[in-house]
Amino acid sequence: MGTSALNRDNWIEQTVGVFSRGLNILSAVWLGSIAILILCDVVGREFFQSPVYGTNEIVSNSVVSILFLQLPLTILTRSSLRTTIFYGVAGTRGRGFIDAVSYFLAGLLFLAIAVGSWPNMVEAWEILEQEGSGIITIPVYPIRTLVVFVSFVGVIVSGLLVYQSLRKPELYEESIAASEPNEGDA
Amino acid sequence: MVIDQTTILLLMFGLMLVGILAGIHIAFAFGFTAFLGNVILFGGIDGEWSEGYDIAMSGVGSVAYEYLRSEVFATIPLFMLLGDFVSKSGAARDLYNLINHGLKSIPGRLAVATVAGNAVFAAVTGVSIAAAAAFSRIAYPEMRHHGYNKTFALGSVAGSACLGMIIPPSVLLIVWGIIAEKSIAQLFIAGAIPGLILAFFFMTYIGVMATLKPELAPAVREDGPPLTIPEIASGFGIGGLILLVLGGIWGGWFTPTEAGGVGAAGAVILGVLKGMGLKDLGRAIVDSGKTGAPIMFLLLTANMFAKFMEAAGMSEMIRDTFSNNNMGEIGIIVVIILIWLLLGMILDSISIILITVPIFAPLTEGFFDPIAFGIFGILVIEAGLLTPPFGLLVYTVKGSVADKSVTLSEIFKGSVPYWILMLILMLMIWMYPEIATWLPSQML
Numbered sequence: 347m348g349t350s351a352l353n354r355d356n357w358i359e360q361t362v363g364v365f366s367r368g369l370n371i372l373s374a375v376w377l378g379s380i381a382i383l384i385l386c387d388v389v390g391r392e393f394f395q396s397p398v399y400g401t402n403e404i405v406s407n408s409v410v411s412i413l414f415l416q417l418p419l420t421i422l423t424r425s426s427l428r429t430t431i432f433y434g435v436a437g438t439r440g441r442g443f444i445d446a447v448s449y450f451l452a453g454l455l456f457l458a459i460a461v462g463s464w465p466n467m468v469e470a471w472e473i474l475e476q477e478g479s480g481i482i483t484i485p486v487y488p489i490r491t492l493v494v495f496v497s498f499v500g501v502i503v504s505g506l507l508v509y510q511s512l513r514k515p516e517l518y519e520e521s522i523a524a525s526e527p528n529e530g531d532a
Numbered sequence: 533m534v535i536d537q538t539t540i541l542l543l544m545f546g547l548m549l550v551g552i553l554a555g556i557h558i559a560f561a562f563g564f565t566a567f568l569g570n571v572i573l574f575g576g577i578d579g580e581w582s583e584g585y586d587i588a589m590s591g592v593g594s595v596a597y598e599y600l601r602s603e604v605f606a607t608i609p610l611f612m613l614l615g616d617f618v619s620k621s622g623a624a625r626d627l628y629n630l631i632n633h634g635l636k637s638i639p640g641r642l643a644v645a646t647v648a649g650n651a652v653f654a655a656v657t658g659v660s661i662a663a664a665a666a667f668s669r670i671a672y673p674e675m676r677h678h679g680y681n682k683t684f685a686l687g688s689v690a691g692s693a694c695l696g697m698i699i700p701p702s703v704l705l706i707v708w709g710i711i712a713e714k715s716i717a718q719l720f721i722a723g724a725i726p727g728l729i730l731a732f733f734f735m736t737y738i739g740v741m742a743t744l745k746p747e748l749a750p751a752v753r754e755d756g757p758p759l760t761i762p763e764i765a766s767g768f769g770i771g772g773l774i775l776l777v778l779g780g781i782w783g784g785w786f787t788p789t790e791a792g793g794v795g796a797a798g799a800v801i802l803g804v805l806k807g808m809g810l811k812d813l814g815r816a817i818v819d820s821g822k823t824g825a826p827i828m829f830l831l832l833t834a835n836m837f838a839k840f841m842e843a844a845g846m847s848e849m850i851r852d853t854f855s856n857n858n859m860g861e862i863g864i865i866v867v868i869i870l871i872w873l874l875l876g877m878i879l880d881s882i883s884i885i886l887i888t889v890p891i892f893a894p895l896t897e898g899f900f901d902p903i904a905f906g907i908f909g910i911l912v913i914e915a916g917l918l919t920p921p922f923g924l925l926v927y928t929v930k931g932s933v934a935d936k937s938v939t940l941s942e943i944f945k946g947s948v949p950y951w952i953l954m955l956i957l958m959l960m961i962w963m964y965p966e967i968a969t970w971l972p973s974q975m976l
Binding site for chain 1: 551560567589592593594606609785792794797824825880883
């Protein structure tokens with residue numbers, strides 16, 4: 347039973363991992379493109395009197411997507427910020443419990459974001475919501491969809507981490523990192 | 533059940549702090565207590581729970597989408613990207629070697645080079661923890677190799693990492709600008725003079741100590757191997773990058789967001805010149821997401837909490853508390869300083885700004901210039917990172933030096949003089965806010 351449970355965990359973990367990494371790379375490409383777009387806009391404006399129109403709108407509307415696409419991997423790799431005064435001395439089981447509570451709350455939060463954003467997303471599709479004025483308008487219904495979609499992914503990732511933290515806390519201790527005091531130093 | 537909104541506010545604030553202390557990830561603690569607080573606030577007082585749920589749901593939903601939809605938030609991932617390209621290119625070591633060569637035979641030369649190099653590096657990468665980690669590996673072994681006193685060497689690494697945070701461009705200045713709703717460009721300019729003063733303080737301290745007690749920092753005669761052309765190029769490359777970013781903002785050619793974009797593109801060129809391949813560049817972009825995303829998500833959830841606190845009548849409550857207690861301006865500032873130093877022992881600078889600035893900024897607006905208050909605040913918060921027993925920077929240095937015989941108390945001891953110098957500058961800005969506000973008033 348032990349092996350098959352492990353295999354099943356691995357299968358789920360791997361799928362979630364690959365998927366989160368994929369979203370993260372998409373976000374990285376998006377961010378890199380934004381940097382290039384800004385460079386073109388500034389160079390065009392300062393040296394050739396021809397800015398790239400719509401840069402501002404594109405940049406403003408990209409930040410949400412860039413962040414949300416990075417979130418699943420951020421949670422999965424346990425990179426969210428925390429303080430370790432008690433966590434650092436809590437012991438393996440204690441740390442597993444704190445992690446489980448933390449990711450359970452994260453799951454609830456993402457569920458609230460997903461459900462809370464749903465009505466606006468539906469409405470945005472009905473009117474094909476656009477953003478911006480004048481020459482350039484940006485369709486924002488895909489961004490609203492992305493927020494809802496990634497929040498649901500966040501619920502799944504958080505659930506997985508709750509399970510990991512309770513079942514196999516010893517496997518996930520590496521994240522306490524350098525900020526933990528070493529013995530004998532205090 | 534009779535419960536008034538002030539009680540809900542205090543309960544949720546307490547719950548949030550307890551959660552954070554217990555080790556709940558800060559962003560989740562913010563977001564969840566904001567949600568719960570809204571449910572109780574809009575559902576619990578009059579017993580209409582389902583209405584409370586609806587309002588709380590649409591509250592977090594709308595913040596998630598609306599809050600970050602502003603050009604100004606793009607500064608964070610873009611400056612993170614810039615910083616990651618620079619750190620991964622290995623330019624920090626070149627910068628250190630270049631400055632070290634330029635200093636020739638001044639007293640405490642290696643420590644002075646550490647302060648200067650660390651300040652420039654921390655400024656351009658925007659994160660003091662990263663700067664402390666890099667220079668623990670680069671400068672500390674070099675100083676020890678030349679017979680520097682351990683505590684003295686460690687202090688110069690930990691102390692100078694704080695310096696970069698008030699020298700623009702710095703992520704802390706960006707976050708402060710966003711949270712306090714002040715101009716990031718103004719804050720960037722305001723940080724320059726205090727940053728130079730602090731650098732001067734640090735270097736003077738090192739010079740004086742090295743002269744009075746040469747055993748702390750023996751004179752280094754040899755220059756080491758001659759500088760290679762790539763070293764010179766990348767040292768000047770970083771200088772050029774800072775000039776480009778700051779010059780562009782100060783000269784009014786571009787906004788801080790655009791500076792982030794242009795700077796990131798410039799850093800790619802620097803990275804390529806330093807021999808970074810496509811794979812390294814790709815890794816830098818992906819890694820910058822790993823540091824940037826948690827910060828942006830924190831901003832997002834902190835805004836959820838701030839919205840809840842506003843709805844629960846935070847402003848009125850704080851105003852009443854402080855006017856009832858008759859603390860006076862000095863009393864308010866002293867309390868603020870103590871809270872920041874305390875929080876600095878347990879939390880990172882950005883989280884401290886997110887929790888406290890929405891409360892402190894309006895409180896001091898009547899008698900403390902908001903731009904000077906920003907520089908003042910960042911100084912105190914960064915000093916907190918050096919405060920025992922939990923100063924985060926000290927642990928970072930400990931975690932990063934290869935020398936396992938280094939103890940935490942040695943690092944704390946070495947950092948004390950830097951800590952004091954930071955508090956002296958803080959007092960100077962409190963008494964003469966012009967130190968921070970003069971330059972922006974001339975330029976903008």
